[in-house]
Amino acid sequence: MQIKSQKIISGILVIIGLIIIGSIVVWAPVCKGILELKSGNMTHMKCYYTGQASILLSIVLIVAAIESVLTKTKKPWTFIAIGIMLLVVTYGSTIGIGICMKDTMDCHKTAAWIRGGGVVTTICGLISLFMGERRKL
Secondary structure, rough: OOHHHHHHHHHHHHHHHHHHHHHHHHHOOOOOOOOEOOOOOOOEEEHHHHHHHHHHHHHHHHHHHHHHHHHHHOOOHHHHHHHHHHHHHHHHHOOOOOOOOOEEEHHHHHHHHHHHHHHHHHHHEEEEEHHOOOOOO
């Protein structure tokens, strides 16, 4: 039962990672705006960098989940899942990289997908962390 539950949780984490990547790239992409700096140079808005960091962390999450299925272990990927998604959840806030200030910008939809995926992943990581074999006395 333990190994079956780990496979289910790993499958959920792979799906969440793909959903986060899909939301950033396909159905809720971040703003395409470019900022002009005082020097005259152009740069992406901070939501672009939030999206890029979230994609990279989602890839790490997917790889860690696949690795846990192949090696039939839950640690350290459990901690990786919790840590990565806590980071991803904070990206849309003032703690992390952040997103655009205007509520009408597209990146707020992306941030909602990222936060939702982060919450589900953190819950899966915590379930996996506390799901252990019962000791026989």
